[in-house]
Structures are given as structure tokens and as C-alpha cells.
Amino acid sequence: MGSPATTDDVRRSARDAAEQHLKALVGRDDAQLREDQWTAIEALAVDKRRALVVQKTGWGKSAVYFVATALLRAEGSGPTVIVSPLLALMRNQIQAAERAGIHAVTINSTNIEDWSRIEEQIAAGQVDVLLVSPERLNNPGFRDDVLPRLAATTGLLVVDEAHCISDWGHDFRPDYRRIRTMLDDLRPGIPVLATTATANERVTLDVAEQLGQDVLVQRGSLDRESLHLAVVRLKTAEQRIGWLADHLGELDGSGIIYCLTVAQTQEIAAFLRARGHTVAAYSGQTETTEREALEADLSTGRVKALVATSALGMGFDATLGFVINVGAPSSPVAYYQQVGRAGRGTSRADVVLLPAIEDRDIWKYFASLAFPPEQQVRQVLEALSAADRPMGTPALETFVDLGRSRLEMMLKVLDVDGAVQRVKGGWVATGEPWSYDEDRYRRVAEARESEQQAMLDYLATDTCRMRFLRHQLDDEVEVDCGRCDNCGGVSFSDQVSEASLGEAHEQLTRPGVELAARKMWPTALTNLGIDLKGKIAEAPATGRAVARMTDLGHGQALRDLFRDTTPDGPVPVPLVRAVITVLEQWRPNAVGIVHVESQRRGQLTADFADGLSRYLKIPVVGRFAIVDPSIEPGQGAANSAQRVAAVLRRYELQGDIPAGPVLLLDDLVDTGWTMTVAARALRAAGASEVLPLALGTR
Template sequence: MSDDVRRDARASAERHLRELVGRDDAALREDQWRAIEALAVDRRRSLVVQRTGWGKSAVYFVATLLLREAGAGPTVIVSPLLALMRNQIAAAERAGIRAVTINSTNIEQWQPINDAINAGGVDVLLVSPERLNNPGFRDEVLPRLAATCGLLVVDEAHCISDWGHDFRPDYRRIRTLLDDLPGGIPVLATTATANARVTADVAEQLGEDVLVLRGSLDRESLRLGVVRLKTPEQRLAWLADHLAEQPGSGIVYCLTVAATQEVAAFLRERGHAVAAYSGQTETTERQALEQDLVEGRVKALVATSALGMGFDASLGFVVNLGAPSSPVAYYQQVGRAGRGTDEASVVLLPQIEDRDIWAYFASLAFPREELVRQTLDVLAGAGRPMSTAALEPHVELTRTRLETMLKVLDVDGAVRRVQGGWAATGQEWAYDAERYARVAQARAREQAAMLAYLDTTECRMRYLREQLDDPEAQDCGRCDNCGGLALPTEVSAESVAQAGERLARPGVVVEPRKMWPTALASRGIDLKGKIAEGPEEGRAVARLTDLGHGQALRELFRAGEVVDGPVPPGLARAVLEVMKDWSASWPARPVAIVYVESTRRPTLVRDLAEGISRVMQIPVVGRWAIVDPDVAPDQGAMNSAQRVVAVRRRFDLDAQVPAGPVLLVDDLVVTGWTMTMAARALRGAGAAAVLPLALGLQG
């Protein structure tokens, strides 16, 4: 390629950049031009590992315009989040790029979009990785796109690698797409969070002769610091006292959905304009909350990591209430701040319960080999496609883990997603236990590195950059250890007292199950459709993940440690408070108590029932009794169908049931099916209503 051609291409690229950003003085940096040149001039495959805010989207939009001018087909961008798609479409439109998206929320637009693509009326198509294995899209749309696209972009490419902190099985489908591309179609993979191992893994998957552009991962606007406080009350009080001091608007990250709701409620009580945000927030509400944050109508969103990749705004701060499980994940979260601002504060408030939460998420790793083999056997024996719901009664996995496992098996060729569900291919499959073990060991090392970040006396930005194998890592001069940030550690007595009052306030709703699991008939159980004889809305003192009473419950129900005995005094007082508040919504006062028998904590459950009996002056009339001790206490807890089967075998009603409301008492609600089946039996025996009460609610 001649120098004149390259100079002309760069001049056109600079013109497109100015249109994209709306500034006449905008100019490409040399590293940005190298990436664009590789794609639009040399038609190479490239991996760009650059910090958040570097301008990765400018690279692929400018390259798209150059390629389209040369007669190439549309660019296909694989993006992980709808928030990212919305931001990218808006950015593209500013430069006159015709961009559309195909995702799960706009199914009715798929056909018009396909027609527009065929007519040449689309420059950029954004798709979610999940679309790549939708049978209709995979078999009908994807082959045509692979044959005609001008550029393939894989955003957040660390998701391709199972060494990455945010591995997603759907991204592995991209490897197949890469193999199907005709020669000469350029490919760009981008990420801000890849260490050397992940970078090498992604580059290998892209193929041969890949240009890897890896830049400095310093974020010059960020000022990092850690504030260690001993109690949950102090940490909440710190937020209440110091949130207003943080520059602009920002994000308060929490590790669990329950914490986002609890923290947001407390901060609103203290006069802060905040809102909770998580993966459970409805799509329309999420969009509205994101816009409120961008436009400064709220001081902060109290969010899980669902507000993460692809959220593009100029935020002044990020506060983490609890540490993510790896420095790489933490680097990505704090990268939401400091875009378009000279200074942004980043504060980490670690919690003693962080490791418990990390352990819970780690338990969701790839299933044991026997469960995988069981799934393959069921599919092979079915002789027809089976939906995930139809598989559940046969495999003891949650629907999420079952779905994730099937996606991995699909990429491995052992199963195939088809119309109507999943089908076995008959292809031999090997369980790569050694690799799964290495990944688990890597996760353990990441957790240890995150704990070391809390205690380090060296530069915090340098520490994070070294964890990402940044060869240019050096002291930042801006963090608390470098002397560039002084964070207050004091909290007011008033705030601590109010936080303590908030955390001591017991009571969470135990929602009744509404529908029977599908496919129970395949296990000989004639239950389907809407649950007609279930319990009323119940109550528990707290969730195990809650900040207040959750700590006492975590100690009581700690995995691997069975502690039996009377109800601890603090929880006993909390039960009475819950009962007092809850009684206003009872259909009528309970006339009797039935408790769920336990083999692990028989004294605890019985003491709870008898204590309530003494206070309310109503009798304990029986129990939901264990009749088959060979069924383990938590057998089937991984999914609803399995759990119903196990509960039906394990328990039967042993009680003289009066014709009035009955209080049903248990220690811990995990799936809700024990309470549901017991309520059905109680209603069948004459109870007018069943009111479930438990010490804890898992989740």
C-alpha cells in the first residue's frame, strides 16, 4: 500500500472523527490511527487493550466510515449490554452512521431491520452475544452477515476468555463466527480489562497475524483511596456523612441486590437523592435511572455490577461498599468515573462479609462432571429437543447454571440449541477438569490480590495496573498512599445511631410461589399451572446478604457449620418486632402454630415455635414432619422442579389442624418450596390461611 493512499486515508479518518465528536480541533492520536489503519487500510485482525475513555468506539466508527466509502458491507458489533448499545447508537448517529440493534427487547423490529440490511440501509448492526446462538438468528441471519459484513467488532473482548474476570459462554460462539468470515474481512476486539494471560488467549482465538495494541492503563483523573471502618453502621454512616462531598454524580457499588435496596433506602432517609439499580430493575426503569444519573438529577445510583460495561457518562466518583473479588473487576468498575473530568474520587469501603459473598458466587462455577453427564444422558434419551424448564426435573442445577452449562456444551459441540430447546449431538465430549481447576486457582489468586490491595502501602493505581500486567505502571501521585488524596474517616454519632437503627429494623417479605414448575408430570406429580392452595405473603427477619441482622444469620447458617440451640436473643427480639409490624396485614389472627421439622437444627426451630406460642398464647399443634430421612435436607435445592420432588418425598403433615389461620414456622427459606408444599397440605387439612415465618431468607 502506497504512502499516498495511507495519507489520504488518514485525512479522511480525521474528518470523520471531527464529525463524530462535533469538534473542529479533534485529531486522532497515533495509537488510534494505527488501529484504524490496520482495519480499514490493511484489513487485518486487531486486539486493542486500552483504558476506559481511550476512544475505542471512535476507532471502530471511523474505520466503519472508511470501509463503507470503499464499498464494504456493514459493521457488526457484538456488545454485551443494552446500555452500551444505546450509547453507541447515539454516538453513531452524530456522525451520520446508520446504526441499528437486534436484541431481546425489539423482536418486532427484527424483520424490518433485516430488510434494511439487505437494502444497504444499515452501516452498523449491534447484536448481543446471546443472539449469536439464537436458532433463528444463527441459522438464517448470521451466515448472511458473515458473508457480507465489512468489519466485525467484539467489544469487551475479555469475555471471550474463561481466564477473564467476566467470562461469558455466549462469547465463545464468536470463535465460530470468526472461522466463518471470508478472507480479508477485518476484525477488531477491544477491552480495557485484560491482563497478559487474557490478552494472549483472546489474540490466539482471533487467529494468525493479529496486531495487538496495548497501551498504558493509567487513568489520570482517578484518585484512589481505601477507608477501613469496623462495622456496617459506620460504613453506612460514612456514606450518609460524606456522599455530598463527592464531586458531581456517581455510583455507589454494592455486592448484592439486597444491599442496593437497603443502602439506597437509608441514604434517601438521610436526604440524599439516590436510587437502587440492579439486574432485577425493569428495562424501562433502568434507562430512566441511567439518564437521571447522566443529567445529574440524582447524586448517585446505588448499584450492582449490572451498571457496568458500556455505561458512558462523565461521573465524578465511584464508591464501593464491599470489594469485588478481583483487582481487574475493581479496575473496570472504578473506570466508570473520571471520563471527561479532570478529577474523580474512588473510595473503597471493605466489609468483613465480602469473602462470604465471593464464596457464594464462586459456588456457581461449572458443574461437576456427573451433573454434566447426567444432562447429556437425559437429552440423548429424550429423542427430541428439551427446553431448559423440561430438563430441570432431571438435573439438580439452578436454571441459570443449567443454561450456562448448556451454552458451554453447545460451543463444545456436545449439544445444539434448536427450535424447541436443546438436543444432544452424539459428539464425544471430554470434561476438562484440569482447566476448570486452573481457572478456580486463578480466581483464588485474584481474591488474594484484592485483599492485598486493601493493605498495600504502595501506589494504588500502580498496584491495579500491575495486576493488569501494564508494563508502564508507575506511581500516580494522586492516591491516598501517594499523598494525593486525603479521605475523612470520621463519622458522626448521629449518623452511626441512625444507621444502627436502620440495620436493626427487621423484616423482609417472603413472597409466595405463584406457579408450579413445568414438567412435574414427567416425575409422576400432577401439579401444574397456578398454585391455588399456597401460603400467604410471609416474613423473615432478614436476608442472609443483608447488612444488619444478616450478619447474625450468616453466622447461624454458615456453610459447613451446624449450630443448633435456642434462638439467639437478638434474633428472638427481632422476630417479635417482625410479628408486631406484620400482624396489621394478617387476614385474621393465627389460631395455631405448625413448625417445619429439621434434622440439622431441631432445637432452633422448635424453640422458635414454642417461643412464639408463649408470646401469642396459641398452641403448637404439630409439624411438617420428616418421613423419609434418606432425602437430604437441601436435596433438589438447585432448581424448582427437583426441589418439589424432594420435598414431596421428605415431608408429610403431622398435625391436628384447626379451621383458622395457621402460623407456619421454619428457620431458613431457601427456595420457598418447603413452605409452599407445607401450606398446601395445611390448607388441605382445613387451615383457612397459612402465614409463613422464618428467621432467614437466603438471597
């Protein structure tokens, strides 16, 4: 790097050029870079340094890397590579780049058919910016064929949402760890920018350390001057969605209604549409083309709101007037990130949190997906070491009782640690020594518990809410915002009209969800000595359950019923009524009843069968009986292969099965494999059709 005296002219020229690029980027002749933005751009484009920028949402982090890209490309540098986890943000960034004359493309899981063409453009030097999802970095073809060439030619590496690199961050993603390898492979003097709006001091130090030496760390104020924060406490789900129906129209502009589960997005969207609001549901399960259309509808105001999970992350140019959370995220930092979707490009945005008691159950579930115990990790490593070829995750599931997503997360961590490697065809063991960092995993788990308590403290605080959130991010201030409900800057009524309450109650108490049948046996059951494969020929019919455990209405009654502390007993009267309503709508034509025996809730399942026998006037003809109680309830439930094996060992069909349709009862359907294996046994015993019915489903 030259001395300041010899580079003053270069810096002035770069600043002038940067101002022109900004004007093109935002499409305004009066646009000017702020000094803090120029400081970051200068570090990258002039001094070729590495920088970590921790600035609030809407500060203009995207402008920094696009302007720096334009300056570097003008000097003849290679393309900028941006690693970003938000597909919606990628799409918005590409549109913004094109306005500034920057050719940007993306490689991610939704445009596989374009990969070859894009890779040819990259090789030909026709791409200014390549946006990639973190998962691409360890795709074998991309990692081995494309990544080395990118590392050799990249002019600027940008890591967006950089808190994901740190396992102390609220949204740690193992794929982000692969960025360390890319950093090591970059040529000397290649600038690197890491950006985030949600990093406390611990995460900031961790990310800066991973970036290397001589890193510019820029932390700005995380106050969001446009946001008016409030908490509205309502006791029941009916009151919460009734409140939405009554008050959504009072909020300015369009916005997001965040929910904790996919089922809630669908349920609330349906209710609000029935009440005349223009809304749509959005989640990770939404098809890609529909996602893009919904994002466009939101950003242009064609819908009042998207009812979404955290899968929705809008880009920097979306102008939203409000964010409502039905249910609290598990940490104030995650909450700050979600509410940051509002108030960009507008002087005011309302942010309302409607907490629920059941939020803690959902937090507990997600916490159960943490890094597995050492014994299970060793089982996977031993299976890979003993294999003579790469193993895919379906095959590995037969060796360890872990769900697919948790197993894949573990493999990614092991990959980064050097113990395994992803190759074409699956995973292989490297033979490198590996140690289980129990202390670190325990401290991360403790940090998550602390975050959950902090979220509860946010709900209960009578101090400034924005100051509370800023303190959680180590943005220490002692000045109140003057805009939140505790500061007197905003107030929302907790009143709900009788009409909305009545309609909400009617929808939430309307029972009945379908139980879709399993279509295919799990892969590699032969590893467990089970000769089942391919299509399931004896599958049950599509069945019914009263509700999902995550539903807002009967879901609460189910959660209460199936808590570990709830004693065994008969089916509660409200659920009896709900079952009768389901039967009136469904009208199954059965000649006999078989129930799945339960070790924990024997009285419940027996009462369920006897009560239905009296109501339907058909006999109980058998049971799917527990014959090996050493197989624990729910054993193997983490993945399909293990569950099928456990069910086959644990149960046996007993009774005199008639030749007609049979009603198969269970208390709670989780994976669906107990019903599937029981249906196979019933069909083999002569039943012409198997009709599943359960109180609840996951």
C-alpha cells in the same frame, strides 16, 4: 496488501478522511486522532487486518471502530457488526454514531418488537452498524436466518469487552465463544477488531490466538491519570452507609455507588434518599425503560448517584466524578473495570472502596456457580440423547440438580464444544463425542481463588494502589501514581456523625421482609412421577421473615447463625426481639403453630415454635416432620422441580390441625418450596389459611 511505496497516497488520504470523521463523531473541530488510534484504524480500514486493542477505559476505542466503519462504508463495504454485552453502552454508542452520520441499530433482548424491521433494513443495506448482544449469536432464528447473511456481508466485526471470550477473563461468558464460529464464516480479508480495558497477559494471548494469524496486538498503559484511589475501612454496615450519608455530598459531580447484591442497592438507596440525597437503585432487575431513564439522569447530573450492581456499565461519553464500592468485587481486574466508569472527560475523579467482612461470603456464593462436576454434565447429555424431541431448560431441570442460570451456562459451553445444539423448542444432543476438561476447570477455579486473594492484598497494601491494579493486568510499572491514599494524593476521613450512625442503625435493625408465595408448580414434574402442574391452588399467604441473608443489618446475624460451624441452639436474643417487632407490625391472626423440622438445627426450630407459642398464647399443633432422613437438607435446592420432589419425599405433616389460620414456622427460607408443599398439606388437613414466618430468607 500493497507495498508501502504504492499505498502511501492511499494511507495519507485515509488519514485525512479519518480526521474528518473523528471531528464529526466528537462534535469538535479541534479533535485529532492520536498515533496509537490511527495505528489501529489503519490496520482495520487500510490493511484489512485483525487487531486486538487492550487500552484503558476512556482511551477512545469506540472512536477507532466508528471511524474505521466510516472509512470502510465509503469504500462500499458492508455494515459493521459490534458484539457488546452492555446495553447501556449500546445506547450511548448509537447516539454517538448518529452524530457522525452513521446509522446504527441494535438487536437485543429489550427490543424484540423491532427485530423484523431491523433485519429488513440490514437486508436492504440501510444499516451502517449493527450492535448485538452475545446471546443473540446463538438464538436459533438469528443464528440460522440472520447470522449467515451478516457473515457474508459484514465489512467489519468488532468484539467489545473481548476478555469475555476467554474463560481466564474475570467475566467469561459462554455466549462469546460463538464468535469463533462467526470468525470462521467471515469472507477472507474482512477486518476484525477486539477491544477491552481489562485483559492481563494470559487473557490477551488467549484472545489473540482465537482471532487467528497476523493479529495486531496493541497494549497501552492502563494508568488512569484522573483517578484518586482510596480504601476506607469501617467495621460495621451502619458505619459504612452512615459514611455515605455524611460524605457523598463532598464528592464532585455525579457517580456510581456499586454494591454486590440487589438487596444492598435497594437498602442503601432508600437510606440515602431519607438523608436528603438524590439517588436511585439500579440492577439487572430494573425494568428496561426505567434503566434508560436512570442512565440519562446519571449522565446529565439529575441524580447524585446510582446505587447499582455491576449490571450498570456506562458508555464512553459519561462524565462521572466518583465511584464508590460498598463491598469489594472478587478480583482486582473486576474492580479496575468498575472504577474505570469514573474520570472520563474530567481531570479528577475520586474512587473509594468500603470493604466488608461479609464480602467473602458473597464471593463464595458466586464461586459456587462455576462449571458443574462431570456427573451432572453427563446426566444432561444422557437426558438429551434419550429424548425424542428438543428439551427446554425447565424439563432438563427434572433430570439434574442444577439451577436455571448454571444449567443454561453449562449448555452454552456444551453448545460451543459441539456436544449439544440450541434449536427452536430447546436443546438437542448432537451425538458428537465430548470430554470433560477437568484440568482446565480446576485451573480456572484456582485462578479465581488467586484473584480473591489478590483483592484482599489490594485492601491491605501500603504501596501505590494504581500500580497494584496495573500489575494485576500485567501492565508492569515501578512508578507510583502520586494520587492514591498510600501515595499521599488523597485522604478520606473515616469519621461518621452520631446522627448518621443512629439513623443507619435504626434502618438496618428495622426487621421485616415479605415472603412472596409461589404461584405455579414447576414445569414437567410428571418426569419425576409427580402429578402437580399449573397454578398452585393451596398456596400460602404472603408471609414474613426477619431479614434477607444478604441484608446489611440483621443479615449479618443471620449469616453468623447459619454458618456450618455455628452449633445448634435456641434463637439468639437479638433475633427474638426482631421476630417480636415483625409480629407487632404484621399481626397474624392464627389459632395454631406448625413448624418445619430441621435435621441440622432441631433445637433452633423447636425453640422458635415454643417461644412463639408462649408469646402469642396459641398452641403448637403439629410439625412438618422429617420422615426420610436419607434426603439431605437442601437436596434439590438448585432447581424447582428437583426441590419439590425432594420435599415431598423428605417430609410429612404430623399433628391435629385446626380449621382456622395456622402460623407455619421455618428457620431459613431458600427456594420457598418447603413452605409451599407444607402449606398444601396443611390446607388439605383443614387449615383455612397458612401464614409463613421465618427467621431469614435468601
